[in-house]
Every structure is written in structure tokens, then in C-alpha cells.
Amino acid sequence: MPHQVRYHEPKWWKESVVYEIYVSSFKDSNNDGIGDIPGIISKLGYLRDLGVDIIWVSPHYKSPQVDMGYDVADYQKIHEPYGSMKDVDSLIERTHALGMKIIFDLVINHSSDLHPWFEESRSSVDSPKRDWYIWRPARYDAAGKRHAPTNWRSNFGGPTWSWDEKTQQYYFHIYAPEQPDLNWENPDCRRALYDTAIRFWLDKGIDGFRVDTVNRYSKRVDFVDAPVTDPADETQLAFHNFTNGPRIHEYISEMRAVLDEYDVFTVGELPNTPDESDVMRFISAQAKQVDMVFNFDTVYLGQTPGDRFRLQNFTKKDFKRELTKWQNVIRDTDAWTTVFLENHDQGRSVSRFLSDDPAYRIQAAKMLALVLGTMTGTLFLYQGQEIGMVNAPSSYPVEEYKCIRSVNHYNKIRRQTGGDPAALKEALNALQKVARDHARVPMQWDDSANAGFCAASVTPWMRVLDSYREINVTSQNGKKGSVLEFWKTVIRFRKQYKGLAIYGRFQPIEQHEDVLTFIKEDTDGKVLFTVANLSDQPQRWSLPSSYPRLKPSNLALSTRSQVVDHSSLAAFEGRVYVSDVL
Known part of the structure; x- marks a missing residue:
């Protein structure tokens, strides 16, 4: 029996x-060196x-900025260098006024x-709020030495447990010690989150959320050790113990209610979930x-699971x-997906997947725009992607890397190798390819200083x-053949042919x-065909013979101004x- 063909509901x-x-790096209005609301x-x-x-605004909440705002100190206050609540209210109002x-x-x-919690x-x-976070007593070995409750490794390296001297217990954190995990097992904690972090902002009129680490609210609460896969380290990879836990869908359903x-939408960050059936449940x-x-399958290419800086071809x-x-x-299902290659946690796509060589950079950036613009799913762009921004060069000094993950990795290699120059060179090479810093440098608006x-x-x-001298908004805006103008063309094309490009x-x-x-x-039998050369060498190709309606005269969009062959x-x-x- 043939498979039933289904098309996605608009x-x-x-x-x-x-x-x-990314607020801190987009545009600084008051010349303090930090981007703002x-x-x-403007x-x-x-x-x-x-x-x-x-527009998706990265965390703007009050924060000590240990992890660039993903360590929230108050959900209902604004990080002071970014501006005031009045500024945020104005941002919401002005965004809506522009449609x-x-x-x-x-x-x-x-x-x-x-x-304060x-x-x-x-x-x-x-x-009364002790149980709003995850606290556990120490373990002691036969010699009476204190150990963490489990051997789990955090996402930023080191243990997932930090010792609190005052109360003589450990608290749990998947990320930095300054980012303790909230205890979703506690219903009072969940209700407080819904009121302060969700309803508060939806009542102000925002249109939805990008949900950080959406599959990590539920953990294994028996806290068993992870298998030892890295004998040289006291901590072990433990994604399976704190990702997609037993109550995760219960919690998401409760939040969804x-x-x-409100009439809003949500996009979840779903790390460490390779199984398609598990993803479909979300x-x-x-x-x-x-x-x-x-889904991070593409942007994680070349990275070792659990260690983004251990690179593979x-x-x-x-x-x-x-x-x-x-x-x-998602084909023939009721599920939807995202189309993206960049965000605040990834290196630049032109550098990562194609070539940022000046001879090819513009063509490569335009080709990625064309491919993404004709794929099914909601299209996400990251600031600077529309002008083809690239990674920092190999000459970029290690001191300029600011991200906690970058700093932790480099310091770890220096500590483990006693500062071996070859090892540090390799570590710096990995940073140049996949560090989060490449996405976090200031936006390149023009060719003036800064x-x-x-x-x-x-x-x-x-x-x-x-x-920035070669890649900036001003030099590309209105210039035929530029990456920026081509992105505008792709977006217009995507909307004009949405039945094919978006829903096809x-x-x-x-x-x-x-x-x-x-x-x-599409449902009317129209056909769109995308072809893209992923290499720096000319390639032969052909229109598929199984679709006789497609002819060379059907060219609708091209990265080059003239097509000869x-x-x-x-x-x-x-x-x-x-x-x-035609």
C-alpha cells in the first residue's frame, strides 16, 4: 500500500x-562598548x-554574565548595560508597529x-526553597575522602556538582557552577517559573520563546554514576542521565498549557537527542x-560528542x-522543523562548511542562502549571516577568546600538558574552527573604526x-551581487513561492x-528544483529526467548574474x- 502523502498545515x-x-554585540547606542536595547x-x-x-532577542535579563546572560539573576529585570524595562517595552511596541x-x-x-531563589x-x-534546586550529600570513600554524589561531567567541563561549605552539601549544575539547575520535581518551583519567566513577558505582548535546553528539565533522580568512558578523567559523559528524563514530556505539556x-510559538533547543522517534515526541x-x-546534526559535524573541540574530518x-x-x-507527518546553520553557539557557516577564502567567500555565502531559502521549515538567520560574516582568522590571539567554554578548554589543555606548545597550538586551531566566540564578535555595520x-x-x-573592512552592511546595502542583496532576494522568493519553498x-x-x-x-503539482555546488571546482549536473516539466528555461533564481551552461x-x-x- 503506497505511503500517504501529507502536506503541512499553514x-x-x-x-x-x-x-x-545577540544583544551585547548587535549595536551599541550609548558608546559604552556593549550592545543594548x-x-x-535603531x-x-x-x-x-x-x-x-x-526578531529573537538573546537573554536580556539581569545577569552577572558568567555565561553571557544564560545565567539569569532576575527574570523580571533588565541587565543594566542593555537598558531599562522602558526600553524593552519600547522595543516590543516598535517591532509590532513595523509589522x-x-x-x-x-x-x-x-x-x-x-x-534570590x-x-x-x-x-x-x-x-523553604531548599528543594527548588538539587542538593545532595557527599559520598565518602574508605579513606574518608569526600566525593561528589555522581561522576557526571558538566557541559562546560569539570563535575556537575559544586560543594557548598555553609550547608555541607553539593548542588547540581549541568553548566557552570554559577548556573545551578532548578528542581523541576518541585511543583511550586515550576509554578513560579511559569508566572515570572513566561506569563510576565507574554502579558507584555511578546510573541513566543526560544526555549533553552528544552529537554533537560527532567533528570534521573536516582543519581547513578555514568559508565567510565574516559579513565583519565574523574568525570564522565552523562548526557543520558540528565537529558530527556522520565518526566520531561509531562513538564513540557504543563508548560504548553x-x-x-496566548497566540504564540515556541522553538526548543534540543541537544543530545539523536533518535528520530525521541525528537518526534517533541x-x-x-x-x-x-x-x-x-536539531544540531549539521552544526555539530566534525565535533566529538561531549567535546566540541576534539575535531574530526x-x-x-x-x-x-x-x-x-x-x-x-518530517515529510508526510504533522511535525515541523527549523532551517538554520548559525546561532550564538556556532562558528560561521561559510568558514565551517564551505570556504572563507576571499576568492570564494561571496559565492559560498550566497549559495548557502539559496539552499536554506528553499528548504522546508521555519528559516532562522543569525546576525551577520546576511552579510556573510566569517570566523576570526588563525592569527586571532587566544586572549581575545571570551567564551567560558573556550577559556575552559584552553586552560584545561594547558594544565593537562604543562603548557606544551604543540598541544596549545592544536587547542587554538580548534577554537578557530568551532568556538562560540566567532558568532559573538560585534556586528559589522560599516568600514569605520569598530x-x-x-x-x-x-x-x-x-x-x-x-x-569588517571588506564585510559590512553599508558596503553591501543596495549593491547588486552582494550577499546582503542576495539574501533579500532569497527571502522574497521564499515568500512568493511559499507553497513550494516552505511547504513543498x-x-x-x-x-x-x-x-x-x-x-x-506542492499540492498543485508544481515542482521546485534546487541544485548547489558544494565545492570550489566546476561540476557537471543535470535536471532530473523523472520530472519532465523541469526545463532549463525554468530558471527562477541563481547565485550568479549570468548562466551560460x-x-x-x-x-x-x-x-x-x-x-x-518561463
Whole structure:
């Protein structure tokens, strides 16, 4: 019996282009070297002209910034260098006035250790909020030496447990010691989160949330040791013990009931969940969990699970497989997915997957835009991606890397090897490829000093990349053939042909290993065909004979201004053919 063909139900958030803004690095309005909310407001017109429908604002809450705002000290206050609550209210109002929507980051797996809840929790073992966080007694060996409750390794390296001298117990944290995990087993804690972190902002009129680490609220509460896979380290990988725990879908359903009081959407961050059936439990519309999730199969290419800085080689075939994986998985289902290659936690896509060589950079960036723009799912852009920003060069000094993960890794290698120059060089090479810092450098607005992010007389919180002289908004805006103008074209095309580009039924077509090709079909029988050369060498290809309606004259979009040979692609060239375009 043939498989039933289903098409996805249209929704406004499926058709939207979402643009992530990293507040500290987007635009500094008061010349203190730190981006801020008024800076975002000043660029809303630029985002609307780009074709953005939704802006996603990274954590702007009061925070000591141990992990760039993902350590929240108060959900209802603003990080002072970013501005005031009045500024945030104005941002919401101005965004809506320009016909766009706005979502915030929802960080509720953990808080800052300076959050009043945690300060009260650690004040005494008898504190009414003691059980709002995860506390456990020490373990002692035969010699009476104290050990953590488990051997689990945190995401930032080191143990998931920190000792509290005052109350003589350990508290649990998946991330930094300054980010203690909230105890979702406690219903009072959950209700407080719903009221202070969710309803408070939805009542102010925001349109949804990007939900941080959406699958880590439920842990194994028997706290058994993880298998020893790294005998040289006292801590062990333990994702399976604190990810997708036994009550996770109960918790998400409860949170969804709160969200359903409003017309909003959610996109969840879903790490360490490779099994497709596990993911479907989050994104199936019938399951009523989150509307979509970020799957990291593509952006994690070349990284060792549990150690992003231990790099491995990957091929163009690997890239194609992972990039199209979720296109295939959600086909003929009621589930939805995301289309993205960049965010605040990843290196720049041109550098990571293609080539940032000046000879190829522009073509490579445009080709990725064309491919992403014709894939099924909600399209997410990260600031600077629309102008083809690239990673910091290999000459970038290690002292300029600010991210806690980068600093921890480099210091770990220095400690383990006694400062061995070869080992440190290898560590720096890994940082240059996959450090989170590459996404966090200031946005490159123009070719003036500090790239127009802040005044020339100011030292920005993070060094501006030297590439700002060649790669910036002003030099590309309105310039035919630029990456920025091509992104505008892709977004317009995506919306014009949304039945195909957004909702079309995806079908991979395999040709040359270095060439990515796929078909999209709509309910009316129209066909879209995307072809992209992933290499820096010319490649031969052909229109699929199984779709006779597609002809060379159906060319609808191309990364190059002129197409001479319809059977050959130049380096990093991409094209789209649509059956009803002549």
C-alpha cells in the first residue's frame, strides 16, 4: 500500500523568517562598548527591509554574565548595560508597529547562583526553597575522602556538582557552577517559573520563546554514576542521565498549557537527542509540546560528542546527509522543523562548511542562502549571516577568546600538558574552527573604526574582526551581487513561492557527491528544483529526467548574474528551477 502523502498545515510562524540578535554585540547606542536595547530599536528598519518577520532577542535579563546572560539573576529585570524595562517595552511596541513579531529566550533549566531563589535555597538546609534546586550529600570513600554524589561531567567541563561549605552539601549544575539547575520535581518551583519567566513577558505582548535546553528539565533522580568512558578523567559523559528524563514530556505539556493561553510559538533547543522517534515526541503537532526544535546534526559535524573541540574530518556527503536529514524525517507527518546553520553557539557557516577564502567567500555565502531559502521549515538567520560574516582568522590571539567554554578548554589543555606548545597550538586551531566566540564578535555595520558598532574612541567588549573592512552592511546595502542583496532576494522568493519553498514535499535527488540537489512539490503539482555546488571546482549536473516539466528555461533564481551552461556549475554556484517559471 503506497505511503500517504501529507502536506503541512499553514501557520504564520512556519512562514516567518526569524533573525536572532545577540544583544551585547548587535549595536551599541550609548558608546559604552556593549550592545543594548536602544541599539536594536535603531536597526529595526534595516531588519524589516531585509525581510525579517520575527526578531529573537538573546537573554536580556539581569545577569552577572558568567555565561553571557544564560545565567539569569532576575527574570523580571533588565541587565543594566542593555537598558531599562522602558526600553524593552519600547522595543516590543516598535517591532509590532513595523509589522514584525518578537520572541525572547526562555532560560528555565537553571538560574544564576545570584538569583534570590538560589540565595535563599543555599541559606540553610531547612530553607523553604531548599528543594527548588538539587542538593545532595557527599559520598565518602574508605579513606574518608569526600566525593561528589555522581561522576557526571558538566557541559562546560569539570563535575556537575559544586560543594557548598555553609550547608555541607553539593548542588547540581549541568553548566557552570554559577548556573545551578532548578528542581523541576518541585511543583511550586515550576509554578513560579511559569508566572515570572513566561506569563510576565507574554502579558507584555511578546510573541513566543526560544526555549533553552528544552529537554533537560527532567533528570534521573536516582543519581547513578555514568559508565567510565574516559579513565583519565574523574568525570564522565552523562548526557543520558540528565537529558530527556522520565518526566520531561509531562513538564513540557504543563508548560504548553500556559503558553496556549496566548497566540504564540515556541522553538526548543534540543541537544543530545539523536533518535528520530525521541525528537518526534517533541515536534509532532498532535503531541502538543513545542512547535519546532533546533536539531544540531549539521552544526555539530566534525565535533566529538561531549567535546566540541576534539575535531574530526567530515565530507561533503556528510554535510548533505545531515543538512537534509530533518527534511526527510518530517515529510508526510504533522511535525515541523527549523532551517538554520548559525546561532550564538556556532562558528560561521561559510568558514565551517564551505570556504572563507576571499576568492570564494561571496559565492559560498550566497549559495548557502539559496539552499536554506528553499528548504522546508521555519528559516532562522543569525546576525551577520546576511552579510556573510566569517570566523576570526588563525592569527586571532587566544586572549581575545571570551567564551567560558573556550577559556575552559584552553586552560584545561594547558594544565593537562604543562603548557606544551604543540598541544596549545592544536587547542587554538580548534577554537578557530568551532568556538562560540566567532558568532559573538560585534556586528559589522560599516568600514569605520569598530565597524560602526560603537564609536572609534570606545573599546568594544569584544574585539571587532579585521574583516569588517571588506564585510559590512553599508558596503553591501543596495549593491547588486552582494550577499546582503542576495539574501533579500532569497527571502522574497521564499515568500512568493511559499507553497513550494516552505511547504513543498521534499525529495532528495542524488547526483555528484559535491553537488546538492533536491525537489520540492506542492499540492498543485508544481515542482521546485534546487541544485548547489558544494565545492570550489566546476561540476557537471543535470535536471532530473523523472520530472519532465523541469526545463532549463525554468530558471527562477541563481547565485550568479549570468548562466551560460545549464549543465555545469561554477565553484559554489547554486540555482533554483521552478516548473511554472518561463
